[in-house]
Amino acid sequence: MAANPNARRFPEGFLWGAATAAHQIEGSPMADGAGPSIWTRFAHTPGMTVNGDTGDVACDHYNRWKDDVALMASLGLKAYRFSTSWSRILPDGTGRVNQKGLDFYSRLVDELLDKGIEPLLTLYHWDLPAALDDRGGWLNRDVADWFAEYGSVLYRALDGRVKKWVTLNEPWVVTDGGYLHGALAPGHRSKYETPIATHNLMRAHGAAVKAYREIGKHEIGLVVNIEPKYPNTQSPEDLAATKRAHAYMNEQYLDAALLGKYPPELKNEIFGDAWPEWADEDYALIKQKLDFIGINYYTRSVTQATDSYPLKAGAVRQKLGTYTETGWEVFPQGLTDLLVWAKDRYGNLPTYITENGAAFFDPAVAEEGRVRDPLRMGYLKKHLTAIRDAIDQGCDIRGYMVWSLLDNLEWSLGFSKRFGIVHVNYGTQERTPKDSARWYSKAIETHGASI
Numbered sequence: 339m340a341a342n343p344n345a346r347r348f349p350e351g352f353l354w355g356a357a358t359a360a361h362q363i364e365g366s367p368m369a370d371g372a373g374p375s376i377w378t379r380f381a382h383t384p385g386m387t388v389n390g391d392t393g394d395v396a397c398d399h400y401n402r403w404k405d406d407v408a409l410m411a412s413l414g415l416k417a418y419r420f421s422t423s424w425s426r427i428l429p430d431g432t433g434r435v436n437q438k439g440l441d442f443y444s445r446l447v448d449e450l451l452d453k454g455i456e457p458l459l460t461l462y463h464w465d466l467p468a469a470l471d472d473r474g475g476w477l478n479r480d481v482a483d484w485f486a487e488y489g490s491v492l493y494r495a496l497d498g499r500v501k502k503w504v505t506l507n508e509p510w511v512v513t514d515g516g517y518l519h520g521a522l523a524p525g526h527r528s529k530y531e532t533p534i535a536t537h538n539l540m541r542a543h544g545a546a547v548k549a550y551r552e553i554g555k556h557e558i559g560l561v562v563n564i565e566p567k568y569p570n571t572q573s574p575e576d577l578a579a580t581k582r583a584h585a586y587m588n589e590q591y592l593d594a595a596l597l598g599k600y601p602p603e604l605k606n607e608i609f610g611d612a613w614p615e616w617a618d619e620d621y622a623l624i625k626q627k628l629d630f631i632g633i634n635y636y637t638r639s640v641t642q643a644t645d646s647y648p649l650k651a652g653a654v655r656q657k658l659g660t661y662t663e664t665g666w667e668v669f670p671q672g673l674t675d676l677l678v679w680a681k682d683r684y685g686n687l688p689t690y691i692t693e694n695g696a697a698f699f700d701p702a703v704a705e706e707g708r709v710r711d712p713l714r715m716g717y718l719k720k721h722l723t724a725i726r727d728a729i730d731q732g733c734d735i736r737g738y739m740v741w742s743l744l745d746n747l748e749w750s751l752g753f754s755k756r757f758g759i760v761h762v763n764y765g766t767q768e769r770t771p772k773d774s775a776r777w778y779s780k781a782i783e784t785h786g787a788s789i
């Protein structure tokens with residue numbers, strides 16, 4: 339049968355994988371000498387998560403890691419993006435290394451390599467050691483040294499087996515959720531703390547990259563979430579609001595990391611007197627050469643002027659839009675648009691889509707062991723096609739990590755939202771590949787031709 343003429347293939351070496359994060363899947367947060375993280379505390383604080391759900395068990399990956407790697411291999415994954423728990427490695431955040439914590443990740447990496455799956459390791463996916471939060475956490479300038487120390491422990495232990503490192507996952511979510519609006523750990527709500535947390539996150543990113551250049555021999559990058567903003571109308575107010583929202587969510591972190599400066603809107607239009615003047619040496623630390631960037635994409639925002647604090651911008655629900663269970667519009671064109679924007683603004687750095695996926699209401703596991711999730715299959719198909727369109731426009735896209743391998747703990751939303759291509763029965767911990775997993779396996783096997 340002739341190959342589908344429309345099946346433009348993905349570049350040779352395109353990395354097909356799936357992503358997870360430590361707090362969301364591991365469980366056993368205090369096992370084998372680990373220390374608590376801010377999420378251990380936050381989730382155990384009444385009212386902070388849906389149904390009071392915590393990461394005490396999650397997907398029990400801490401005990402089921404070997405079977406989960408076998409599951410990844412059965413799906414034909416070529417890569418697996420995961421995060422390490424800082425407080426498993428350094429229970430106090432700095433100083434004493436917990437060898438059993440390090441051994442867990444060393445065994446996981448060896449098993450991945452043994453199955454021909456490339457590990458992509460994220461140092462920080464939101465679970466700061468509680469001991470460091472007690473010392474100010476991301477508000478303490480010393481956190482840059484603390485983070486570089488943590489990264490260095492892992493670089494020395496795993497570099498060479500791990501060849502693609504990520505410093506931070508989505509600094510925007512850490513600051514907007516954890517310091518401005520308080521929906522995420524550590525649950526602060528301060529316009530004055532937010533810029534300080536932002537800046538220290540980026541200083542820590544720079545310090546960790548500098549440390550890697552001394553120790554590591556492979557690649558390191560930064561992962562950001564990008565949500566393209568489209569003006570609801572061409573009114574001056576909506577255009578200004580869209581520009582503000584774009585600067586705040588999309589430009590802020592990559593501009594700091596790659597251009598050595600923040601967008602002017604942050605001080606002039608959003609934070610005002612809450613935006614400190616940073617020293618030049620801070621910018622020099624933040625702006626480090628990166629080997630790649632990771633972009634997490636889920637949705638776009640049609641944006642209008644509102645009285646929201648402090649951004650004065652908000653999203654307009656699209657009457658004819660299709661929305662996921664998390665209330666995000668399905669808009670694959672936004673992925674193409676943002677990849678072309680990033681190429682043009684930052685010089686076409688090697689780029690991985692480090693997260694893309696959707697939560698839909700999935701039916702229970704059927705008798706024959708199937709989980710029919712056509713909406714998720716359609717979402718993945720549309721977004722992989724959008725990536726091919728961006729590649730055709732010259733974007734250097736190197737890989738795609740579907741979010742997520744497993745249904746897992748969706749932070750403050752608990753277990754109420756399912757993003758996995760594999761269903762998890764949280765009562766029995768049974769894993770069942772959904773139809774989307776079978777579809778994704780075929781896409782990987784045909785290098786995209788079956789999409």
Ligand SMILES: CO[C@H](O)c1c[n+]2c([nH]1)[C@H](O)[C@@H](O)[C@H](O)[C@H]2CO
Pocket residue numbers: 359362507508511563564634635636693741748757
């Ligand atoms: C604001 O959406 C972000 O791009 C985003 C979405 N997501 C994320 N970031 C996080 O990196 C994951 O831990 C979440 O589980 C996942 C699904 O919510």
